[in-house]
Amino acid sequence: MNMPAIHIENLTKRYGEGDTAVDALKGVDMTIWPGEVVGLVGPSGSGKSTLLKCLGAVIEPSSGRMTLGGQTIFDAAWKIDDLRTLRRDRIGFIFQAPYLIPFLDVTDNVALLPMLAGMPDAASRSRALELLNALDVGHRAKAAVAQLSGGEQQRVSIARALANHPPVILADEPTAPLDSERALNVVRMLNQMAQQYQTAIIVVTHDEKIIPTFKRIYHIRDGRTYEEAGEGREV
Amino acid sequence: MINLAGRDILHGWGKFVFTGIGLGLLIGVTLTMAGVYRGMVDDANVMIDNSGADLWVVQQDTLGPYAEPSSVRDDVARDLLGRSGILDAGNVTYLTMQASAVKQATGQRREVRVMLVGFEPGKPGEPAYLVAGRPIVRSHYEALADLKTGFALGEKVRLRRHDYTVVGLTQRMVSSGGDPMIFIPLQDAQEVQFLKDNDALINERARTASNPAFNRPNVPGLLEAVQASQTTSHFVNTVLVRLAPGADAEEVAGEIRRWKHLQAYTRAQMEEILIARLIATSSKQIFMFLVILAIVSAAIVAFIIYTMTLNKMREIAVLKLIGATNQTISSMILQQALGLGLIGFMVGKLSATLWAPLFPKYILLLPEDAISGFFLVMLMCALASIFAIRAALRVDPANAIG
Numbered sequence: 031m032n033m034p035a036i037h038i039e040n041l042t043k044r045y046g047e048g049d050t051a052v053d054a055l056k057g058v059d060m061t062i063w064p065g066e067v068v069g070l071v072g073p074s075g076s077g078k079s080t081l082l083k084c085l086g087a088v089i090e091p092s093s094g095r096m097t098l099g100g101q102t103i104f105d106a107a108w109k110i111d112d113l114r115t116l117r118r119d120r121i122g123f124i125f126q127a128p129y130l131i132p133f134l135d136v137t138d139n140v141a142l143l144p145m146l147a148g149m150p151d152a153a154s155r156s157r158a159l160e161l162l163n164a165l166d167v168g169h170r171a172k173a174a175v176a177q178l179s180g181g182e183q184q185r186v187s188i189a190r191a192l193a194n195h196p197p198v199i200l201a202d203e204p205t206a207p208l209d210s211e212r213a214l215n216v217v218r219m220l221n222q223m224a225q226q227y228q229t230a231i232i233v234v235t236h237d238e239k240i241i242p243t244f245k246r247i248y249h250i251r252d253g254r255t256y257e258e259a260g261e262g263r264e265v
Numbered sequence: 266m267i268n269l270a271g272r273d274i275l276h277g278w279g280k281f282v283f284t285g286i287g288l289g290l291l292i293g294v295t296l297t298m299a300g301v302y303r304g305m306v307d308d309a310n311v312m313i314d315n316s317g318a319d320l321w322v323v324q325q326d327t328l329g330p331y332a333e334p335s336s337v338r339d340d341v342a343r344d345l346l347g348r349s350g351i352l353d354a355g356n357v358t359y360l361t362m363q364a365s366a367v368k369q370a371t372g373q374r375r376e377v378r379v380m381l382v383g384f385e386p387g388k389p390g391e392p393a394y395l396v397a398g399r400p401i402v403r404s405h406y407e408a409l410a411d412l413k414t415g416f417a418l419g420e421k422v423r424l425r426r427h428d429y430t431v432v433g434l435t436q437r438m439v440s441s442g443g444d445p446m447i448f449i450p451l452q453d454a455q456e457v458q459f460l461k462d463n464d465a466l467i468n469e470r471a472r473t474a475s476n477p478a479f480n481r482p483n484v485p486g487l488l489e490a491v492q493a494s495q496t497t498s499h500f501v502n503t504v505l506v507r508l509a510p511g512a513d514a515e516e517v518a519g520e521i522r523r524w525k526h527l528q529a530y531t532r533a534q535m536e537e538i539l540i541a542r543l544i545a546t547s548s549k550q551i552f553m554f555l556v557i558l559a560i561v562s563a564a565i566v567a568f569i570i571y572t573m574t575l576n577k578m579r580e581i582a583v584l585k586l587i588g589a590t591n592q593t594i595s596s597m598i599l600q601q602a603l604g605l606g607l608i609g610f611m612v613g614k615l616s617a618t619l620w621a622p623l624f625p626k627y628i629l630l631l632p633e634d635a636i637s638g639f640f641l642v643m644l645m646c647a648l649a650s651i652f653a654i655r656a657a658l659r660v661d662p663a664n665a666i667g
Contacts, residue, residue, distance in 0.1 A: 079666065088586065088663045117662075118588020129583045129665060131269075133276030138267050145266050146588050174276075190587070202666055 033100045035064045035197045035230030036085065041094030041104075042253075043080050054080040055091070056253035062230040064197065067221050069241055069260060070234045072250035078234050079202075081250060085232065086121055086200050087113045099197045118146055122191030122199035122229070126206045128183035130175045136162065136186050137171045143193040154193075161189040164226070165219055181212045185219065192223055199224075201233045210239050217243050218265045269593070270600030273577070284569050285605055288562065289612020295558040296617040296630065296638055302551045303629035309441040309539035313532060316357075318389045318505035320518055321530045329528075330359050330503035331441055331535075332543045337527060339455075342388075342504045348520065350512030355388025356501040358454040361444055365423045366416055377414050379447045380440035381424060383454020389505035392448055398433030405453055409433040411445035422447065425457045441539050443626035451501070459498035469495055559645065566609075567649035570602045574653035578660055586662035595654045599647060606646030610639050 043055040054077045062068050072078050083089040084096070087103065087110075096104040098120055103110050110116050117123075130139045140158035145151060162168040165185040170178060178186065184204060191199045201220065205213035217233075217240045224231050235241065245262035248255045274281050312331070321330065322341065329335020342354040360381045367374050384390035386401055392409055398418045401407045408429040410416040421428040429449055438446040449457075461469065470492050473479050479491045506529075508514060518529035530538065574581070581594055614635055621628035 083663050083666055086586070086666065088661075088666065114585070114588050114590065117586060123586055123665070125583075125665065129579060131580050131583065133269075133273040134267065138272070142267060143587055146590075146593070151266065 033064075034061045034097070035066070035099060036060070036062045036232075037097045038085070039095045041081075041084060041096060042092045043077075043084055043089070044092045053253055055084065058094070058250070058253070058255045060248055060255055060257075062198070062232060064228040064230055065224050066246065067217075067224050067231045067233060067244060069244035069247040070232055070250060070255075071236070071241060071247055076250045077253045078250055081255075082200055082202055082232075082234055085198070086123065087116050118143065119194055120196050120198065122194070122196040124184075124187050124191045124199060124201035124204045126203040128180075128187040130183055130186055130190070132175050134175070135171075136167065136173050136175065136178065139175065139186055140189045140193050143190060147194055158189065158193060161192055162186070164223070165189050180207055181215070184208065184212075184216055188216070188219060188223065192227060192229065195227055195229070197229060199229055199231045201231060203235055203237070204233065205235065205237050205240055213237060213239050214243070214265045216240075221265070268600070269597040270604065273597070274601060274604055281601075281605065282608065285608030286612050288565060288569070288605060288609035290616060291558065291562050291565065292609050292613025292638070292642060293616035293620070294613075295555060295562065296613055296635065297621060297624075297628060298551050298554050298558065299634050299638070300617065300621055300628035300630045301624075301626065302548055303631055303634065304627035305441065305443070305544045305547060306540055307629045308439050308443055308627055309544065310536065311437050312439065312441055313535055313539065315393055315438055316390060316505055317393060317507065319508040319514055319532060320506035320521070321535050322354075322504040322506055322521055322525075323502070323528050323530070325526055325528050327528060328538050328542065330357070332538050335502050335528075336500045337502070337504060339451075339499045339501045341525065341527065342501075344525065345504060345506060345521070348517070350509050350517040350520075351506055352509040352512075353389055353507040355385045355390045355505050356383075356451055356503075357390035357505050358383035358451065358458050358502045359440075360454070360458045361440065361442070362424070362457075364414070364447060366420050367423075375415070377416070378444050379410075379414055380442075380444045381454060381457060382446050382448045383451040383458070383501070384448055385451050389507045392433075392435045392438055392446075394435070395433040396436045398431070400433060401448070401450060402432075404450055406430065407432045407450070409435055409448040411435050411438040411447070413439065413445035414447060416447075424449070424453075426462065427453070429453070439627065441543055455498045455501065459500060460496065466496060559641070562609075562642075563645045563649050566602060566605060566646050567652055569605065570598065570646075570650050570653040571656065573601065574598055574657050578657075579665065581657050582660050582662050582664040585660060586665045591658055594657050598653050598657055599650050602646040602650035602653070603643055606642045609646075610642045613642075614638075 038058060038060045041055055041058040045052045045054055058081060084091045091104055093106055137155055137158045140161055141154040144154035144157055159171055162171055165188055167182050167185045170182060205216050220231050242261040242263040243265050244260035247258050247260045323329035323335035324337055327333045327335045339356045342356045345351050345354040362381055363376050364379045365374050365376045406427055406429050408422055408431050410431045412434055416422055416431045418431055420431045473491055480488045514531040518531050521527055521529040617630055621630055
């Protein structure tokens with residue numbers, strides 16, 4: 031564990047120009063190690079979503095530096111041409127709502143990512159099944175998305191995020207629509223998956239139920255991050 | 266790799282199929298319109314073929330007998346027979362009119378729009394073949410009818426003042442307007458076309474008798490001669506000429522034009538008159554319909570595909586976020602548009618084939634039109650998908666995050 035999964039230094043993001051410019055991020059520093067699950071907490075408008083989009087290579091930061099698994103991907107400008115391939119292969123996403131593809135069954139929702147990365151169909155489906163089994167939804171592998179409960183859909187979306195074994199997963203309010211028990215279940219699974227696949231997971235959340243479970247928490251306020259140790263409560 | 270378009274279609278197959286059926290009916294109408302045009306051209310060609318003529322001799326400075334009224338003396342045929350290169354010549358009259366018959370079973374009168382053809386048996390102008398019954402053997406009041414008239418053998422058909430018995434049935438004998446033909450002896454047809462009713466004749470005779478120029482006291486028989494000439498007709502619409510083997514049609518036609526002061530058309534010229542002139546306006550009308558229908562179909566496909574794509578914007582944002590290429594997304598939309606076009610074309614072709622025989626006029630659905638139509642539909646769908654693809658490619662993957 032000598033190289034951080036993700037490391038950012040003095041990252042800024044400015045929207046607009048001149049008098050109307052808004053500094054959403056004013057110099058964010060963050061280091062996440064493989065296998066770690068870190069909380070990112072902050073009030074609305076603090077810059078959480080902007081930071082998540084920068085980390086996810088969806089929007090371009092204004093300045094700063096960002097490395098992924100030791101490779102610099104941003105240093106005043108993107109250092110990688112194909113951001114879509116970067117996202118596909120090295121960043122997993124878990125959304126507040128599962129946003130599964132409704133016209134694909136459970137297995138293919140997960141298998142789609144390895145397939146997009148060029149893995150053969152059979153191997154992709156085999157990997158998808160392995161992940162679904164690990165997340166206790168293997169028995170719904172052939173089900174349509176609409177037939178799943180909210181908790182099952184969220185587990186499938188976790189499996190999808192892990193499908194290409196990315197070094198980093200960004201989870202945006204993954205427990206927001208769930209009750210306490212299911213929310214803690216999701217956190218347990220994230221911890222388990224982080225350990226099993228040595229994936230760094232950043233969980234953006236407001237959810238008071240799950241904040242005590244993080245060992246490290248980044249607070250974000252007015253575009254700046256503050257690190258603090260979490261309770262790391264067992265789930 | 267998963268076929269995303271196929272999966273999406275299967276997921277919402279009901280909506281997709283019903284949309285395809287709706288589009289298909291529109292394509293069916295488009296194919297039928299093309300069939301109407303082809304049918305008109307075919308009717309014109311069939312009419313030329315069935316006449317059995319190589320030359321049409323008509324009144325000078327007219328495009329007769331089909332495109333313009335033409336009137337020539339019925340003794341012209343005998344004159345022409347003496348000319349070199351002419352094998353046979355027959356007088357023919359054409360008149361589009363309403364024929365009626367009373368159904369014996371129900372007593373109901375039925376009316377049919379027909380083209381009445383007066384011909385001389387054994388001469389050009391006679392139907393080439395019969396599908397039932399026998400040829401006309403009596404001089405008067407017998408008729409041959411095309412199957413499309415709906416008249417049966419033995420049925421009495423009313424034409425102006427007389428009833429005619431249907432003794433034979435023909436097939437695909439129609440005018441360029443698609444009206445089925447009824448063939449009767451030439452003299453009867455001349456009477457139908459030129460002879461006035463009894464009241465008009467009495468009135469005409471009275472007028473002639475009161476005209477001192479025709480009713481001179483010292484010229485016995487003049488009035489009777491004038492009145493007799495008014496009740497007989499020796500005019501026909503055309504003389505159909507069959508050429509002797511090896512005779513040059515252009516040369517013979519030129520001779521007739523020069524020496525007989527009549528117009529003579531060759532087969533190629535008659536085809537040009539019928540197709541390029543007589544049905545030219547109808548063709549343009551149909552072409553305009555085809556263009557409008559094609560534009561409407563394209564607009565509908567574009568709208569449907571665009572709406573379907575808008576309904577999937579969240580999924581497309583997710584796909585872009587997780588690394589699907591623009592090619593994958595464009596291909597999904599294009600395949601759906603082509604799938605819709607394929608369903609639409611199949612439904613359209615099937616419906617056009619099913620409803621074509623129900624039309625009163627001949628609809629000719631040519632395989633080559635269907636093939637061209639298929640490629641046009643596919644091209645139209647591909648072009649129509651451009652708007653949806655542009656919208657999809659503009660979706661920001663950040664929308665998936667919120």
